[in-house]
Each structure stands twice: as C-alpha cells, then as structure tokens.
Amino acid sequence: MKREFEGKSVIITGAASGIGKAAAHRFSNEGAKVCIADMDIERAEKVSQEINANGGTTFATKVDVAAQADNDRMVAETVKKFGKLDIAYLNAGYYGPGTDIFSDDITAFDRIIAINLRGVFLGIHSVAKAITEGGAIVVTGSTGGILGLANNPAYSASKHGLIGLIRSSVEPLSTKRVRINAILPGGVNTPLNFGEMVDTYYPPDELKPVPFRGYGESQHIAEFALFLASPRAAFINGGAHVIDGGLTSSFAAVRYEKAD
Ligand SMILES: NC(=O)c1ccc[n+]([C@@H]2O[C@H](COP(=O)([O-])OP(=O)(O)OC[C@H]3O[C@@H](n4cnc5c(N)ncnc54)[C@H](O)[C@@H]3O)[C@@H](O)[C@H]2O)c1
Structure with missing residues (x-):
C-alpha cells in the first residue's frame, strides 16, 4: 500500500x-523525505541518523x-536535496525562563517573541515562496495562545500573535x-516541561489515552500535524485547533503568587 506522504518533501523545525522529533519519525514512517531543522545540531543529527537507519530519508540542518537567512538557507537546502518542498511544520518554540510583567529583564520578552512569533513569520515567508505544487503549513501554537500566562506573558503573547499570523496568511497562501x-x-511530556524524556513511537491506534487534564505525549500532537498536512484535511484552513486532553474545557483556579 502506498504510504500517505510518499514522494513528499517536508521541513520540520x-x-x-x-513534538518535532515525534513528527519527524511519523512523517518519515509515512514515506516523506524530511529536513530535520533545529538550533541544536548535535541532537538533530542524532534524530536524522536514527530515522535513516530505519530506512527513512532525512538530513539535519542547523537553523535559528x-x-x-537561516530560514532561507533551510528551505534552499531542502529544495536542493529533495527537488521541491510540499509541507512545512513550523514547530520550533521556546518557553524561556518565564518573566512576569514586573521583571526588568526585557531581553527575555524579546527573545521569546523573536523565536515564537517573528520566527514563525520568517518561516512562513521563506517556505511560501518555495512550495510550487500546492501543499500545507502547520504551526505549533499553544493553549497559552488563548489563555493568559501570568508567569510568562511573552510566551502567551507570542502564541496569541501566531493565531493572527496564520489567519492573515490563509488568503495569500490559497493563491x-x-x-x-x-x-x-x-501540556505535553517534552523537555520543554520536564527536561529529558523517554522516546516512544507507537502505531497511531496504540497511542495511550490521556487522563482528563493529564500530559499528552509528543506523538499525540504529531499525529494531528500529519492529519492537518494530509489531503484528508483538504477543507481545514486557517484553524487554531486545541489539542489539550480537556485542559481548557473546565475552569481550574491557578493562583499567581508574587513574593514581595
Ligand atoms: N511541551 C508542551 O507542553 C507544549 C505545550 C504547548 C505548546 N508547545 C509548543 O510545542 C513546540 C515544540 O515544543 P516541545 O514541547 O516539543 O519542546 P522541546 O524543547 O522538546 O523542543 C523544542 C525544540 O525547538 C528547538 N528550538 C528552540 N529554539 C529554536 C530556534 N530559535 N531555532 C531553531 N530551533 C529552536 C529546540 O532546540 C528543541 O529541539 C513549541 O513551539 C512549544 O512552544 C509545547
């Protein structure tokens, strides 16, 4: 049977x-050629080698x-190696050390916006020019993009902004x-939250159910990224899709306490 992404060229940041690593494994399992893009080139190389050792076709590239310039180079390298670009999963993100509105560390705010919002804009800008046969872009936002985060307003603002960015891109990209x-x-069980994590890759129908409000696994998110990038999602455009195990469906009081 032909795999769903056979012959497709995919960039994942x-x-x-x-989440990005899980997506790289899954797109590759489904036949895609994948550019493994990350600032951490040693780990990106390791992921690429793992996938290639299992019969995949990937390469790693260092990108901030x-x-x-890094976004443009990432796209140019992918087109050179795979002959074209069909799909981009712009997933790289940074939570940073959360700093609240009282903090004088304004550079922390700037860095988060630069990666999570401006970085996604730059990614869309570079990728859009290179996709010539139709395709899909998927972006990782956050439930922090529809909720306030008292301890990290920069992260919340960057992820809110990202929703406006993708909605504003729908019409031009449709051309x-x-x-x-x-x-x-x-919440997802990744180093962003927990430091190191154990890798697990399952056939989609063997993915474990997550208890209400529990932490999902990277692959829960990756599976949805595959769906959104596939022709099965042909009528889904400009959406901001919450995948949270029920987190935002019921109110839970979280106290913000500031020491004097
Ligand atoms: N883990 C969660 O609970 C959670 C929840 C909501 C949204 N997200 C979002 O999911 C995405 C993936 O995060 P994750 O949880 O897999 O975290 P992760 O830390 O495991 O992976 C993030 C990857 O992005 C890379 N990266 C960071 N800054 C970069 C930059 N400037 N250029 C290139 N690469 C960069 C890191 O090196 C890392 O490999 C992020 O956008 C994050 O904001 C995560």
Missing part, C-alpha cells in the same frame, strides 16, 4: 526534540528560526494552493 493551520497543544 524544532525536530531535534519533543529567529534569523531570516498557491497551500493551506495553513495551527495546533494549540496543552
């Missing part, structure tokens, strides 16, 4: 770890998504038959 959607995950 933040693919050295967590906050730099326009190239490219759809764009955002996934807004709730």
Whole structure:
C-alpha cells in the first residue's frame, strides 16, 4: 500500500526534540523525505541518523528560526536535496525562563517573541515562496495562545500573535494552493516541561489515552500535524485547533503568587 506522504518533501523545525522529533519519525514512517531543522545540531543529527537507519530519508540542518537567512538557507537546502518542498511544520518554540510583567529583564520578552512569533513569520515567508505544487503549513501554537500566562506573558503573547499570523496568511497562501493551520497543544511530556524524556513511537491506534487534564505525549500532537498536512484535511484552513486532553474545557483556579 502506498504510504500517505510518499514522494513528499517536508521541513520540520524544532525536530531535534519533543513534538518535532515525534513528527519527524511519523512523517518519515509515512514515506516523506524530511529536513530535520533545529538550533541544536548535535541532537538533530542524532534524530536524522536514527530515522535513516530505519530506512527513512532525512538530513539535519542547523537553523535559528529567529534569523531570516537561516530560514532561507533551510528551505534552499531542502529544495536542493529533495527537488521541491510540499509541507512545512513550523514547530520550533521556546518557553524561556518565564518573566512576569514586573521583571526588568526585557531581553527575555524579546527573545521569546523573536523565536515564537517573528520566527514563525520568517518561516512562513521563506517556505511560501518555495512550495510550487500546492501543499500545507502547520504551526505549533499553544493553549497559552488563548489563555493568559501570568508567569510568562511573552510566551502567551507570542502564541496569541501566531493565531493572527496564520489567519492573515490563509488568503495569500490559497493563491498557491497551500493551506495553513495551527495546533494549540496543552501540556505535553517534552523537555520543554520536564527536561529529558523517554522516546516512544507507537502505531497511531496504540497511542495511550490521556487522563482528563493529564500530559499528552509528543506523538499525540504529531499525529494531528500529519492529519492537518494530509489531503484528508483538504477543507481545514486557517484553524487554531486545541489539542489539550480537556485542559481548557473546565475552569481550574491557578493562583499567581508574587513574593514581595
Ligand atoms: N511541551 C508542551 O507542553 C507544549 C505545550 C504547548 C505548546 N508547545 C509548543 O510545542 C513546540 C515544540 O515544543 P516541545 O514541547 O516539543 O519542546 P522541546 O524543547 O522538546 O523542543 C523544542 C525544540 O525547538 C528547538 N528550538 C528552540 N529554539 C529554536 C530556534 N530559535 N531555532 C531553531 N530551533 C529552536 C529546540 O532546540 C528543541 O529541539 C513549541 O513551539 C512549544 O512552544 C509545547
């Protein structure tokens, strides 16, 4: 049977770890050729080698998504190696050390916006020019993009902004038959939250159910990214899709306490 992404060329940013890494494995399992793009080139190389050892076709490239030249180079390398570009999963993101509105560390705010918002804009900008046969862009937002985060307003603002960015991209991208959607995950078991994690890759129908409000696994998010990028999602465009195990469906009081 032909695999769903056979013959497709895919870029995934933040693919050295967590959600991006799980997506790299899954797109590759489904036949795609994958550019493993990440700032952490050692880990990106390791992911690429693992996948290639299992019969996949990938290469790793070092990219800081906050730099326009890096985004352009990532896209140019992918087109050179795979002959074209069909799909981009712009997933790289940074939570940073959370700093609240009282903090004088304004550079922390700037860095988060530079990666999570400006970086995604630069990614869309570079990728959109290169997709010539129609395709899809998927972006990782966050439930922090529809909720306030008292301890990290920069992260919340960057992920809110990202929703406006993808909605504003729908019409221009449609002229190239490219759809764009955002996934807004709730808590996911990745190094972003927990430091190191154990890798697990399952056939989709063996993915474990997550208890209400529990932490999902990277692959729960990756499976949805695959769906959004596939022709099965042909009528889904400009959406901000919450994938959170029920987190945002019921109110839970979280106290913000500031020491004097
Ligand atoms: N883990 C969660 O609970 C959660 C929840 C909601 C949204 N997200 C979002 O999911 C995405 C993936 O995060 P994750 O949880 O897999 O975390 P992760 O830390 O496991 O992976 C993030 C990857 O992005 C890379 N990266 C960071 N800054 C970069 C930059 N400037 N250029 C290139 N690569 C860069 C890191 O090196 C890392 O490999 C992020 O956008 C994050 O904001 C995560």
